[in-house]
Amino acid sequence: MTAALLALCAAAALAVVAFAVTAKLLDWPRTQLRWPVRGRAAWLVGPVHVVVLETVVVLLVITPGGARPRCAVLAVLFLGYGVAAAVLRGRTCGCFGAGFTTRFGYGHAAACFLASGVLGAAAALVTVPAHTASLGAADAALTGAAVAAGLWWPRARAEQRATDPARIPLIERIVVYGSSDCPHCKGLWTHREQLAAISAHPVEFQLVDRLPGGENARRAALAEAGGAVPAAVGYRADGQRVYGPAVGTVPIRDLLRATG
Helix, strand or coil: CCHHHHHHHHHHHHHHHHHHHHHHHHCHHHHHHCCCCCHHHHHHHCHHHHHHHHHHHHHHHHCCCCHHHHHHHHHHHHHHHHHHHHHCCCCECCCCCCCCCCECCHHHHHHHHHHHHHHHHHHHHCCCCHHHHHHHHHHHHHHHHHHHHHHHHHHHHHHHHHCCHHHHHHCCEEEEEECCCCHHHHHHHHCHHHHHHHCCCCEEEEEHHHCCCHHHHHHHHHHHCCCCCCEEEEECCCCCEEEEEEECHHHHHHHHHHCC
């Protein structure tokens, strides 16, 4: 492995981390809603903790210094990613906010373990001049953040158009999407009869992880919900989507009231 290849691997890994931080922050409400860790464990590895940790890693790596410590820090981080992917297998991936609707699997874990191994070996075997590594790391961080922002902007504009209040009169049916492991969904499902009565249109409640049809059906439903739950989508009687998703308990209640 050459010094140039090491610098390239480290820069690519850092770009991924910078992309992840930026994507989560730009879509923070959805990031919190679809975060895969629930319950007491979220007090230790909640979205805030992970974003702070990733930000610290980015700052450490772009700070002038030796290349080996940089690679070692990134290797440990990607090792943590791999462990998390293995433990959370089957749950919705929240690494890049709500921009991707994938689920953790063995492929995620293997890729992270591989990256950790390469970076760890590089940290032990190869030396890169500090100034070269610093410039490459800074470029990678900026590139990752810029790409994340560029992907988020058109998505944000599309979501703004999708929830335009002028589209509410087109709604003839509402579907509220949730998940059995989502704490925000429990309150909605407990009071779903009262909530359904608020709207003048039929309201259906669907748990995406309990739909028949296997994994493909679940992925399609989660994508229809915009990648985060709870979410409500308005349809015409013929099934054409005309509004949403409205993501979160408050926007869902507001939509139901607006159609009452």
